[in-house]
Amino acid sequence: MGRGSASIPKAKLVLSLALTCVLSPGERNSYRERSSCSFVVRRTPAVLLFILALTLNVYAADNPLPAPPENTPIKATNDPAAAKRLAWWTDARFGMFIHWDMSSMAGTEISWSRKGTKPLDITHDPAGYVEDPAYDHLYEKFNPTNFNARQWVKLAQDAGMKYIVFTAKHHGGFCMWDTQLTDYSIMHTPFHRDVVKELADACHAAGMRFGIYYSPRDWHQPDYGIGDNRKYVDYMNGQLRELLTRYGKIDILWFDSYGRGDLVDFWRIGETFDLIKSLQPDIVINNRLAILGGYNKQPAPYRGDFDTPEQKIGKFQNDRPWESCLSLVTAKGGGWSYRPDGKVKTFAQCIQALVNCAGGDGNLLLDVGPNSLGEIPAEQTERLRQIGAWLKVNGPAIYGTRGCQFPLGLAWGSSTMRITPDDATLYLHVFKWPTDGKLVVPDLMNPVTKAYVLKPNRLGQHQTLKVASVAYSSTNEPSVTLAVPKTAPDPVSTTVVLKMKMPPSIYLGPTFTD
DSSP states (O other): OOOOOSSOOHHHHHHHHHHHHHSOHHHHHHHHHOTTOOSOEESOHHHHHHHHHHHHHHHHHHSOOOOOOTTOOOOOOOOHHHHHHHHHHHHHOEEEEEOOSGGGGTTSOTTTTOOSOOBTSTTOBOSSOOOOTTGGGGGGGOOOTTOOHHHHHHHHHHTTOOEEEEEEEOTTOOBSSOOSSOSOBGGGSSSOOOHHHHHHHHHHHHTOEEEEEEOSOOSSOTTTTOTTSHHHHHHHHHHHHHHHHSSSOOOEEEEOOBOSSOTTTTSOHHHHHHHHHHHOTTOEEBSOSSBTTOTTOSOGGGSOSBBOOBSSOOOOOOSSOBEEEEESEEOTTOOOSOOTTOEEOOHHHHHHHHHHHHHTTOEEEEEEOOOTTSOOOHHHHHHHHHHHHHHHHHGGGTTTOEEOOOTTOOTTEEEEEEEOSSOEEEEEEESSOOTTSEEEEETBOSOOSEEEEEEEOTTSOEEEOEEEEEEEOTTSOEEEEEEOOSSOSSSSOEEEEEEESSOOOBOOSOOEEO
């Protein structure tokens, strides 16, 4: 799983000199103090257009555009059919990741704690299987008799999660389903039950979307990376056929990178991708059917549906779907799997991660690590239920929303929005509650028809907030100020709702007027 320069760029110098010619002394001071140019210049359009043209010409001469590299990543998702296929996933916002196999017996990192070779990977080990006498034989005693798929699905529902992604096979090669292509599987353990089938059945019965994690890497399979790699790719495609034909509808396929090698000839990516689409046409695929670390650099048809920042919150991005995957447990080496030496993230960390993902127009896939008995540990279970309780109140500000970007950010938190044909709702997620009783929303230009706190009081009422001011400041920037109680209704993240007649209009920069 900054640059410095001793000289001033010519374009900036030209812009500064030109503005000096047309601005008053006071306006020149304002420009120098606000190099971001987020101010309103009130000069004739002809003069300003001349300045702009001159500046751009100088800039273009000094900064020629490079030729686009081959396989330049495509960011935007403009295909209406793809948007329709992805609609449920982008609305869901929150899912459960499950990293689990026989590594839970050792309580160490899944696959990565294996001491055998890791061919074609970042370790640069040679191809070919080399046994790990300890790790590779853990499965012989793996017997998670307390595993209950229905309980796991119920817990995900209690947490407010809308989909589950389960590790059918990690890099270590152990298979958690009844595969006919290797004996290195759950069916050759004392447990002898098909975990993927039980989870898929439980999800389908509960109306929970079900996804499969499958690593194209396999440090246990003897043909992996050998020769032209044809035998291994045939093995991998055979396993994908099993997973996509035996367990009903699969909603998500979550890959985790090939090792080194050519995508077309060595990995036959087109053959794999076409197989998947032929078996499950509506499936959602991540961007990691790619060389390790080379996400979004595949040939255009095979770049998948969404990006996957790992163990961090993605940046605001509304031109291509994305999902941050985070482990609920923080441990040395990653925290992907059962780690008794790890520390469960705090409730505040979890909520703010979820809110920041939604505010950035992305999803959160939060990972749990069941123990060797098949139980999700009590501390993880408690945290998930706390998140679910918060979402029962604040869910409308998360599910089915879009991220709302403010150019300079929001010092107190994040924001999401919901647009309908009749009106618009802006949700303010306030982590740092103002102590002076004034919540300032910078750069918002819309009239607010109603403002209230989403969390109800003891009487079940939503506290209405007074819009104290909607004004332009001395620097001509708009803002909305709300009168709020001095104590935060929710100490972790309070949701403030702003109702408007139109979609949020955010001040993004200078406006040129006569």
